[in-house]
Amino acid sequence: MTRIPVYLVFLWCAMALGSLAQEPPREARIGVLAFRGSDQVQDKWQNLSTYLNATIPEWTFSIIPMTLSSAFEQIETEQLDFVVTNPGHFVDLNGIHRMSVIASRLQRKSDGSLTGKFGSTIFALKRSGISTLQDVKGKTVAAVDRYAFGGFQLAWSEFDRAGIDLHTDPAALRFVGFPMDQIVRLVQEGGVDVGIVRSGLIEELAAEGRVDPAELEFLNSSATYGHPDITSTRLVPEWTFSALATTDPVLRDRVALTLLQSGSSPAAQKAGMIDNWSAPVSYHSVVELRRRFDSSLAVNAQRENGLTRLKFWIVFAALPIVLLAGWVLWLFHSKRKEAGRSGPVNAGGVSLTQREEQVLKFVAQGHSTKEIAKELGISPKTVEFHRANLLKKFGARTSSQLVAMAT
Template sequence: MARWFSGLLIWIILVVPAFAETQKGTARIGVLAYRGSERLEQKWFGLKNYLDGTVAGWKFDIVPVTLSSAKTKIEAGDLDFIVTNPGHFSELNQNYFMSIIASRQQQKSDGTYSSAFGSAIVTRKGSGILLLQDVRGKSVAAVDRNAFGGFQLAWREFQEVGVDLFADDIRLNFVGFPMDQVISMVLDGRADVGIVRSGLVEDLAAEHLINPDDLEFLNATANYTHPDMTSTRLYPEWPFAAFNTTDPDLRDRVAVALLTARSNLFAQESGMVDLWTAPVPNRSVEELVLAYRNRINIMNTPKPESYQLTILVLLGLSVFGGGIAILLRKKFPLRTASLALAIMETETDLAIAQSSKDSAVQMTRREQEIFDLIAQGLSSKEIARKLSISPKAVEFHRANLLKKFGARTSSQMVAMAT
């Protein structure tokens, strides 16, 4: 019996720790798949290998995301980190509180590394389009109007020379990911001009998918020192960001692994392509995002003439109501005065309610659902069961709501909203 017990004890000492070592948590890194999911997994597999072998106790999954699907995955609690362009990060960070733990140094077409990128504005060779101003009246292909390197950087350069991509008889065609198809459309004659992030043309040429001599770059003098051809000024490369719900220890260990990769031989052995530095300033990105958002808001604001009919109707009702009020005052002076006072009080209440609504905390649909259930006193697990989401997703949204309200506790948040 004693021998059997001793054997069991030895087995526990030797085997159980080894078994525990294999029980790893899974961390999910969302990466913007602007060239499609398959190419993304090929390009970022080296980073996964490196982190798998460097951050003990964890394994990592690369999750392809798009400009639109990122929000859905974040709200579902499906991501622990995200790597995307700085403009997309800026937009997401307004609703989902994140922190940049590292900034990318991308390996460029000549093998060197750079912390900046831009956009390339291309046309077919011999198209007769030589200047940005020549794009008036032409067709322009891009992936999405919310794309940063794939549209907004170029938008700014066109603005600088007085060309409005949303006007000036320009036919915009947003084709979505993968971005490669923008170049195909230009080469096939389906678009006069294409907008892509810098480096894509060089990548396609290196993969023998296109002949770069068939293309011409507009505004090619925008930058003389960048390894890739650019038509715009340069902006910081992609950030690697963690969410406020990401395990702090995991976040810090990933940050250390990224920042020490350049001196780690295992990073090269893992096939890791890009390097990472401490977070770089994002001010130029914020300025562009704000300017672009203002332009979109102007475009979406109804023109003054659309209000004319409403104003005429209101004036007519006002005159008609005034006449009725005079008649009523002559016949029922006291009652009319009370009615007028009631109307004034109602209008005041409506104005106050509207003002309160305008200044209210803006919530996403999912946040509103979770807030309502929090107000009912439900726990995170109860909310998760009711909405068929994970408790982690509930806590993610609860943390965002607390920050939006500036509250320390859920009860304080509910009190502030009621």
């Protein structure tokens, strides 16, 4: 048996370890809802990927912007491993793609405090005459999307509790999409009367010097006390950090543990982490609100369908009347045309022969006996014969009386 030299064994081990050390890290992609635009989401969330890259070096984490609609396709085509989004959007996504919440967000506010809840802000311009939820009736309203949670549905719930249907009571409801900043600009420029945004956005824009809160009227601002942001609605749990069912379970657990440690981690401080993360909280209130919202959409759809059917039956019932009226008009015009061809219309119900009608027509036009005879190709005596019959039938003494009585 041939012995392998010991130094060759050590050389092989060193080469194997070297190849393992050189194995490139695997990629993990975190989809984040870009409600202020793709560039902003990269800037705001880059510190999260920096922190995860530092603490889980065998993986490379990248931030992928999402919209409310694009997230479905990004998950379907396996472009994402984790999803960070608002709880309403999570409920929508989880209804189609199995996901698990591994952490709930604790957002750092401008005053340095951490909060695990947020709401919506409903606002108008100062001196616009809009100061209460009731004032929104008959006004124009801008929001992100019908399925935007902080950008519409939370506000819808508050209006609904006040007896106002946000779908039908405003004069117009405009859904403008992302970025959400444009809603504030629309109100500032007078493009709409009322805007709906998630809480905290006004404060962020104010810190950026893009809006002066003193120029705005905040509706229902007493809905929540003690929250650092101006809020017009009841509060719900902050954003979710979720793992997809296809995500590596070992990676999922390591990310969850790393997020929970972020509040006291030197690596998080070095990465510039602003927000903290807690263990997952209950999102039952979000599920219940979405159930109410979906029910309202169904009711509105039934109402619209009912109105559509009613309009159809009104048109269907009116169709015979319209056809009858059209036939009467056609008959009337036909009679008038026939009368124009055959002579004056006899309003007295006198029965005339075709020749008498022809003679009467020319008499009414002022033609002499000779002219009538020439036009009709008959003798003057025949013309006079028919004229005499006409005078007798109408009881007229002169041609003038005849024309007056027959026309």
